[in-house]
Amino acid sequence: MMDIFNILISESFWAASLRISTxxxxxxxxxxxxxxxxxxxxxxxxxxxxxxxSGWLAVWLGAGLLGGVMVAALTGALFGLIHAILTIxxxxxxxxxxxxxxxxxxxxxxxxxxxxxxxxxxxxRIEPFRPIDLPIIxxxxxxxPVFGQQTAMTWLALLMVLVVWYVLYRTPLGTxxxxxxxxxxxxxxxGLSVYALRVGAVVAGSSLMALGGAFLTMSAFDAFFFGxxxxxxxxxxxLVIFASWRPGKALLGALLFGAFDALQVxxxxxxxxxxxxxxxxxxxxxxxxxxxxxxxxxxxxxxxLLVPWFKGER
Amino acid sequence: MxxxxxxxxxxxxxxxxxxxxxxxxxxxxxxxxxLALLGENGAGKTTLMNMLFGHYLPDExxxxxxNAEDKMVPLTPGHPQAxxxxxxxxxxxxxxxxxxxxxxxxxxxxxxxxxxxxTNKVKVREKIxxxxxxxxxxxxxxxxxxxxxxxEKQRVEILKALYRDAKILVLDEPTAVLTPQEADLLFKNxxxxxxxxLSVIFISHKLREVLEFSHRIVVLRNGKKVxxxxxxxxxxxxxxxxxxxxxxxxxxxxxxxxxxxxxxxxAITLKGNSLRNSLSDISLVVHEHEVLGVxxxxxxxxxxxxxxxxxxxxxxxxxxxxxxxxxDKPSPMAMISAGxxxxxxxxxxxxxxxxxxVAENAILESLxxxxxxxxxxxRQEAMTDYAEKLCEAYDVRGPGVRFxxxxxxxxxxxxxILARVFEKLPSLILANQPTRGxxxxxxxxxxxxxxxxxxxxxxxxLISEDLDEILRLSDRIMVMYSxxxxxxxxxxxxxxxxxxxxxxx
Numbered sequence: 071m072m073d074i075f076n077i078l079i080s081e082s083f084w085a086a087s088l089r090i091s092t093x094x095x096x097x098x099x100x101x102x103x104x105x106x107x108x109x110x111x112x113x114x115x116x117x118x119x120x121x122x123x124s125g126w127l128a129v130w131l132g133a134g135l136l137g138g139v140m141v142a143a144l145t146g147a148l149f150g151l152i153h154a155i156l157t158i159x160x161x162x163x164x165x166x167x168x169x170x171x172x173x174x175x176x177x178x179x180x181x182x183x184x185x186x187x188x189x190x191x192x193x194x195r196i197e198p199f200r201p202i203d204l205p206i207i208x209x210x211x212x213x214x215p216v217f218g219q220q221t222a223m224t225w226l227a228l229l230m231v232l233v234v235w236y237v238l239y240r241t242p243l244g245t246x247x248x249x250x251x252x253x254x255x256x257x258x259x260x261g262l263s264v265y266a267l268r269v270g271a272v273v274a275g276s277s278l279m280a281l282g283g284a285f286l287t288m289s290a291f292d293a294f295f296f297g298x299x300x301x302x303x304x305x306x307x308x309l310v311i312f313a314s315w316r317p318g319k320a321l322l323g324a325l326l327f328g329a330f331d332a333l334q335v336x337x338x339x340x341x342x343x344x345x346x347x348x349x350x351x352x353x354x355x356x357x358x359x360x361x362x363x364x365x366x367x368x369x370x371x372x373x374x375l376l377v378p379w380f381k382g383e384r
Numbered sequence: 385m386x387x388x389x390x391x392x393x394x395x396x397x398x399x400x401x402x403x404x405x406x407x408x409x410x411x412x413x414x415x416x417x418x419l420a421l422l423g424e425n426g427a428g429k430t431t432l433m434n435m436l437f438g439h440y441l442p443d444e445x446x447x448x449x450x451n452a453e454d455k456m457v458p459l460t461p462g463h464p465q466a467x468x469x470x471x472x473x474x475x476x477x478x479x480x481x482x483x484x485x486x487x488x489x490x491x492x493x494x495x496x497x498x499x500x501x502x503t504n505k506v507k508v509r510e511k512i513x514x515x516x517x518x519x520x521x522x523x524x525x526x527x528x529x530x531x532x533x534x535x536e537k538q539r540v541e542i543l544k545a546l547y548r549d550a551k552i553l554v555l556d557e558p559t560a561v562l563t564p565q566e567a568d569l570l571f572k573n574x575x576x577x578x579x580x581x582l583s584v585i586f587i588s589h590k591l592r593e594v595l596e597f598s599h600r601i602v603v604l605r606n607g608k609k610v611x612x613x614x615x616x617x618x619x620x621x622x623x624x625x626x627x628x629x630x631x632x633x634x635x636x637x638x639x640x641x642x643x644x645x646x647x648x649x650x651a652i653t654l655k656g657n658s659l660r661n662s663l664s665d666i667s668l669v670v671h672e673h674e675v676l677g678v679x680x681x682x683x684x685x686x687x688x689x690x691x692x693x694x695x696x697x698x699x700x701x702x703x704x705x706x707x708x709x710x711x712d713k714p715s716p717m718a719m720i721s722a723g724x725x726x727x728x729x730x731x732x733x734x735x736x737x738x739x740x741x742v743a744e745n746a747i748l749e750s751l752x753x754x755x756x757x758x759x760x761x762x763r764q765e766a767m768t769d770y771a772e773k774l775c776e777a778y779d780v781r782g783p784g785v786r787f788x789x790x791x792x793x794x795x796x797x798x799x800x801i802l803a804r805v806f807e808k809l810p811s812l813i814l815a816n817q818p819t820r821g822x823x824x825x826x827x828x829x830x831x832x833x834x835x836x837x838x839x840x841x842x843x844x845x846l847i848s849e850d851l852d853e854i855l856r857l858s859d860r861i862m863v864m865y866s867x868x869x870x871x872x873x874x875x876x877x878x879x880x881x882x883x884x885x886x887x888x889x
Contacts, residue, residue, distance in 0.1 A: 242503060256480045260468070
């Protein structure tokens with residue numbers, strides 16, 4: 071017990087939690103934005119891969135870190151647009167289209183990586199984002215080491231929580247996005263375009279997802295390799311339900327998952343000798359399932375989620 | 385009236401596939417006028433209004449609307465934005481409200497630039513409160529719309545239009561979901577607003593409110609304008625004839641001596657998962673040759689009462705008797721074999737299987753009948769013949785019995801269900817909202833058949849929100865409110881309306 075306690079009060083544990091949470095924060099915000107407008111985006115897993123690969127490749131080709139982030143966001147927007155066109159004006163099944171986007175984005179990313187670098191055995195490295203030393207915060211006792219070790223992308227993720235919250239709840243655009251996810255006819259009757267709002271939300275949400283992927287190759291690691299996304303996208307889909315489609319709770323859910331994951335790694339080394347390591351690997355997923363069961367009963371689904379809408383049919 | 389025109393529809397036509405939904409309809413609206421648009425289902429009323437609002441593009445014709453300088457200018461067709469900007473506000477039959485947003489957010493939705501960084505809620509609220517004061521449409525602006533009552537939601541819809549400075553308000557069946565009191569209040573508010581220069585077009589099936597509250601009546605039939613009359617010159621008979629195009633048959637309910645008890649519920653209490661699904665200490669009895677009308681606004685326990693009688697819900701306390709037999713374990717099978725025929729409330733969901741053919745739906749409750757089944761196999765030919773005869777006898781019109789039932793119109797689906805139920809000569813019929821959403825012709829057909837069944841000796845439990853229908857058909861009337869059921873001896877609209885709203889005088 072003492073071991074766990076010591077881990078929980080250690081600075082490195084919380085710094086790691088925040089780092090592990092970062093891609094999830096991007097992903098869960100992106101998924102939340104899509105779903106608030108009424109569109110489930112199961113392309114998220116593939117968009118993570120595409121964001122990770124394209125952002126890294128851009129930097130490797132010399133675009134610079136900022137350029138890499140932009141390329142990743144654009145790549146996400148592009149795959150989001152494919153999903154949006156298939157599901158919104160064409161009204162295809164959001165499940166099928168989303169899974170299709172995941173398969174397509176994943177394989178084309180691998181394909182481009184292989185074509186661009188046909189003869190490498192070990193993945194080439196880039197110079198990733200460095201931790202930012204913030205003047206006052208770094209000197210604080212506990213918070214300094216926790217927040218002083220984070221890169222610009224983690225700060226961007228935290229900023230995006232505020233931005234998404236503000237847009238959704240404090241601007242006319244956000245009101246319209248919430249309305250289109252609840253009853254598209256309400257938006258149509260007020261003279262706004264259901265299609266434009268939904269396509270916009272899905273494209274923007276997909277960009278955020280791609281940034282989650284880009285964090286992996288440009289901040290957490292410094293290279294791209296196959297299978298590195300490893301289900302993070304799917305976790306985000308579950309976290310949105312856990313968060314009951316609220317940005318603040320989404321941040322909380324992502325942090326919680328990140329903390330479980332960080333704890334798991336440490337427990338493996340501490341008590342790993344008599345409990346198989348796989349048990350700890352499972353822990354974050356098991357705990358997120360339990361959290362979902364508790365939270366999902368009260369979940370406040372957008373009423374028009376998954377329901378296609380066609381102009382003129384009422 | 386010598387007021388100026390604010391709107392002219394000039395020979396509008398709209399075609400959907402091979403059907404002509406609107407055929408050269410011309411219509412004028414004056415300032416401060418309340419115009420009632422009447423017609424059967426499918427007569428083209430909603431299509432016409434959707435063209436006015438820009439949801440549909442007319443195939444022919446044009447729309448003129450008065451501008452700020454009182455000149456009549458053409459309206460860009462097919463653009464809701466243009467219609468809104470020109471001062472047309474539309475309140476749809478099905479509410480177009482986002483239930484997760486507050487009334488305030490619903491009202492302002494789309495009226496501000498989307499890319500604004502914030503909203504000035506104080507100024508917006510002031511404007512809405514001014515409108516509320518002038519019109520009398522009281523609503524709590526801060527509550528999520530999903531938690532408002534139906535009447536309040538309706539008011540939010542109208543406020544939405546007024547907030548956009550509507551000069552012309554179009555209401556598509558505004559009272560379909562309101563209690564009589566709420567409906568009267570709505571029209572009183574509308575009358576007050578017309579004094580400020582608002583012009584109103586409303587679509588309705590209810591002749592009473594049309595005669596009471598409109599200035600002029602326009603009747604559509606089969607997409608054509610077939611009549612126009614000042615309300616002061618009209619009465620129910622004249623309008624009904626215009627709508628149907630022939631002398632409307634008046635239902636006659638002759639007094640009959642009731643027979644023995646068919647179904648009795650005594651002191652039934654049922655605790656559902658919410659108040660609207662609970663019954664508290666209700667008793668009722670239905671006899672042969674009797675229609676028992678259960679009036680009430682939906683959501684007061686009618687659905688669970690219907691489920692109880694269908695054997696789908698079980699009481700916590702109390703006794704159910706069919707004839708003189710006590711039913712201890714109610715189940716749908718027990719109720720059907722006891723001779724109860726059911727006309728479900730939601731005919732699309734519970735009445736038919738839309739993807740199955742009309743013929744399959746027709747035999748759904750008689751699968752063991754040797755006329756359609758032999759050794760466990762359906763006899764396709766016999767089934768088709770049987771269904772065709774049934775459809776002819778009950779005037780079910782549609783593409784044919786081999787086509788999916790979902791292709792039928794609402795009225796024809798209801799006739800198909802009626803045919804299926806009545807063909808088994810049930811001793812007791814449970815009719816839950818049997819004419820909801822049906823037009824005058826189809827509704828009076830359904831009502832006539834219910835009375836025929838009663839005359840033949842069956843008992844009928846008629847659950848309906850339409851008080852006029854209850855008064856027309858019922859031998860005895862009970863009112864349901866908040867899970868309680870009270871018998872009323874009076875046939876006074878006011879008095880029953882008060883009970884429906886939960887007020888005891």
